[in-house]
Amino acid sequence: MQSASEGSFFPLKVFALIIATVIIQTSVAPYLTVLGAKPDVALVMVVCLAMMRGPVWGASVGFAAGLLIDIALFQTLGISSFLFTLAGYFSGRYSEGVDPASWFPPVFIVFISTVVVQILYTMIMFLLGVEASVTFVLLRIVLPTAVLNSLLAVPIYVVTRWLLGGVKSSGLFSEQ
Amino acid sequence: MARKTVVKRQAVLAALLLVSMAMLTWYFREPMGGVLHSTQRGGLRVISPVESGVSSALDPFHNAYDWVSGLFSAQSENEQLRQEADQLRTEVVSLREQADENKRLREMLGFVNQPSFPQDYKFVTCRVIGRSGSAWNATITINRGTDAGIQLGQTVVSGQGLVGQISAVTSNSSQVLLIIDQNSHVEARLQNTTASGTVMGSINGLLEMDFVDKEQKMQKNDVVVTSGEGKLFVKGVQIGVVDETADQEVEYFKSVSITPFVDFGRLSEVMVLLPPPGADQPPLVLEKTP
Numbered sequence: 001m002q003s004a005s006e007g008s009f010f011p012l013k014v015f016a017l018i019i020a021t022v023i024i025q026t027s028v029a030p031y032l033t034v035l036g037a038k039p040d041v042a043l044v045m046v047v048c049l050a051m052m053r054g055p056v057w058g059a060s061v062g063f064a065a066g067l068l069i070d071i072a073l074f075q076t077l078g079i080s081s082f083l084f085t086l087a088g089y090f091s092g093r094y095s096e097g098v099d100p101a102s103w104f105p106p107v108f109i110v111f112i113s114t115v116v117v118q119i120l121y122t123m124i125m126f127l128l129g130v131e132a133s134v135t136f137v138l139l140r141i142v143l144p145t146a147v148l149n150s151l152l153a154v155p156i157y158v159v160t161r162w163l164l165g166g167v168k169s170s171g172l173f174s175e176q
Numbered sequence: 177m178a179r180k181t182v183v184k185r186q187a188v189l190a191a192l193l194l195v196s197m198a199m200l201t202w203y204f205r206e207p208m209g210g211v212l213h214s215t216q217r218g219g220l221r222v223i224s225p226v227e228s229g230v231s232s233a234l235d236p237f238h239n240a241y242d243w244v245s246g247l248f249s250a251q252s253e254n255e256q257l258r259q260e261a262d263q264l265r266t267e268v269v270s271l272r273e274q275a276d277e278n279k280r281l282r283e284m285l286g287f288v289n290q291p292s293f294p295q296d297y298k299f300v301t302c303r304v305i306g307r308s309g310s311a312w313n314a315t316i317t318i319n320r321g322t323d324a325g326i327q328l329g330q331t332v333v334s335g336q337g338l339v340g341q342i343s344a345v346t347s348n349s350s351q352v353l354l355i356i357d358q359n360s361h362v363e364a365r366l367q368n369t370t371a372s373g374t375v376m377g378s379i380n381g382l383l384e385m386d387f388v389d390k391e392q393k394m395q396k397n398d399v400v401v402t403s404g405e406g407k408l409f410v411k412g413v414q415i416g417v418v419d420e421t422a423d424q425e426v427e428y429f430k431s432v433s434i435t436p437f438v439d440f441g442r443l444s445e446v447m448v449l450l451p452p453p454g455a456d457q458p459p460l461v462l463e464k465t466p
Contacts, residue, residue: 027227030306
């Protein structure tokens with residue numbers, strides 16, 4: 001599941017990173033409001049980790065982080081884990097072959113992932129009967145959140161990479 | 177890449193998505209006391225002390241950040257004065273923090289001493305330790321739960337007025353559905369007239385009072401309070417003031433914009449109103465919050 005250089009502590013490191021991110025998401029991120037939007041630190045971390053470790057790690061970490069977010073915010077269980085699993089898998093899948101040293105791919109993929117996750121979330125909310133203006137959702141939630149997340153992409157990518165020891169590629173869980 | 181690996185990857189993705197979908201469906205179908213809800217409460221019970229600790233640790237940083245950013249342009253060039261200013265600033269931040277807390281607690285005490293405070297009710301003062309991270313849900317997490325006597329459905333207020341209703345509770349923390357949440361609806365009336373209606377939240381954080389009889393007269397700055405109908409909220413708690421009214425001919429009812437008394441972005445302490453022993457448990461605004 002992980003290369004020898006990752007060591008047996010690697011899953012523990014990932015778990016600790018997920019817990020720390022969820023706590024930051026619930027305790028710190030809500031205060032960093034810009035134009036009414038709040039950053040989704042957990043989603044950014046999932047995408048960054050997926051870019052480093054591939055789609056299966058991305059999907060697994062996305063599932064775990066989403067589940068913890070749903071628990072911590074007492075939201076409907078399954079919504080965030082579903083969306084973060086998709087974001088983690090496809091971010092890992094579509095970042096294969098990109099230059100891991102470049103700053104642009106994390107920013108771009110975080111932006112696209114945020115837009116897609118927010119639109120899917122909006123669709124789920126509409127299906128659940130929530131009423132909201134599409135223009136308001138796009139201009140005041142989706143776009144500001146995507147921009148805010150993109151600004152956080154590079155620092156979170158750098159920190160995640162430093163914590164987890166760079167980009168790896170071996171085995172099902174990290175094959176690129 | 178080997179086809180086998182691709183298939184395995186897709187199998188992992190499919191499995192995780194299926195589990196998520198199954199949880200989502202199950203969660204919606206089961207009652208509040210069901211397995212998933214109980215598991216979620218158990219998880220929250222573990223997470224909330226950590227959240228509480230982090231929130232307390234970050235409070236001085238929030239205040240210091242606000243204060244320093246406000247004074248940034250006034251920094252002196254003189255090194256000695258700068259050091260002195262830094263020292264004083266630290267003290268001011270600390271004193272200001274205490275003064276703010278005192279002010280909030282005095283406001284709460286003032287609310288408790290008002291004649292409108294419900295008879296026989298007690299209250300529990302709680303700190304806000306978490307907030308919803310998305311615009312879709314307007315909720316806060318507070319640091320007290322069933323151990324302090326808090327139950328589902330109880331009314332939550334601050335020194336300024338109505339905050340919301342307890343929508344989930346564990347032994348050491350609770351979640352409050354704010355009245356600005358789009359799923360919230362509060363039966364309300366104007367303080368000095370017979371006009372009544374339902375105050376509802378929205379995704380943009382504004383309050384609207386709907387279902388108001390078109391014949392009713394109201395003016396800007398009229399005070400809106402809870403009516404107590406439906407027993408969802410304690411009667412007579414201040415909500416806000418009338419901002420403007422929309423009176424369209426095609427509509428049966430008048431729609432009124434309300435400016436809330438509570439600044440929901442800066443809530444740091446709230447009170448949960450505990451009904452007297454033997455009183456009926458209030459119903460929930462919503463059975464489940466998406």
